[in-house]
Amino acid sequence: MAESHKDKVIIVGCGPGLKSYISPKALYNIKKARILVGSRRLLKLFPGVDAEKVVLEKNYGVLVQKIAEWSRSKQVVVLVSGDPCFFSYTRMIVRKMGRERCTIIPGISSMQLAFAAAGESWDDACFISLHGRNDKYEQLVKKVREYNKVGILTDHKNTPAVIARHLIKQGIQKRQMFICKNLSLPEESIHETDLASATNMNTSGSAVVIIKNTNHEIR
Ligand SMILES: C[S@@+](CC[C@H](N)C(=O)[O-])C[C@H]1O[C@@H](n2cnc3c(N)ncnc32)[C@H](O)[C@@H]1O
Incomplete structure (x- = not known):
């Protein structure tokens, strides 16, 4: 089940809050992160993931640019609440990086x-x-x-x-x-x-x- 994500960002839907709503596929992909980006609340869900943690605040624009750069050399995983394709900054990342450089793992939306x-x-x-x-x-x-x-x-x-x-x-x-x-x-x-x-x-x-x-x- 090895998947190649070279040069790609992985955007993972983390569901509405309770960790057991996160899919096994999402958890599998989160473990691959070398850089893990997300809100403080979402990052706290994964204390055991051995990755550099980057907190997302109101810095969307700058961060999207950095995500695009970092993902050239490291596996970047972006945590999103609920489902990534339902009212989230996923669209900014896809617009910046192009669909072919984004792998989106759905989540359960609020x-x-x-x-x-x-x-x-x-x-x-x-x-x-x-x-x-x-x-x-x-x-x-x-x-x-x-x-x-x-x-x-x-x-x-x-x-x-x-x-x-x-x-x-x-x-x-x-x-x-x-x-x-x-x-x-x-x-x-x-x-x-x-x-x-x-x-x-x-x-x-x-x-x-x-x-x-x-x-x-x-x-
Ligand atoms: C930026 S939107 C993200 C939506 C997310 N992508 C989704 O699919 O649920 C944030 C809004 O989602 C809703 N939301 C997120 N988590 C929730 C929860 N656990 N209970 C109720 N509403 C929630 C609230 O309306 C909140 O202001």
């Missing part, structure tokens, strides 16, 4: 886990990220009007309460809301509510929100 926790299929859903994006509310309203289910990545500013208030202000009323916090972690919570009740909800930590139109007929 979005997948949220839909599983809510007991909802996600094949008919639409997605948006408000993580670090305050300018996406117009798009959000459009998607919520158009789709039966919308999965939303949130952050400390664009919280479930802020989202609920915005949708109500835009005249959207009857929607079910699932607030899925800290998925897979000991402090996990799944809250099923409606927009009006969510407006005053205090949330902290990572959260995925699912907005569902309960009036929608099953076709």
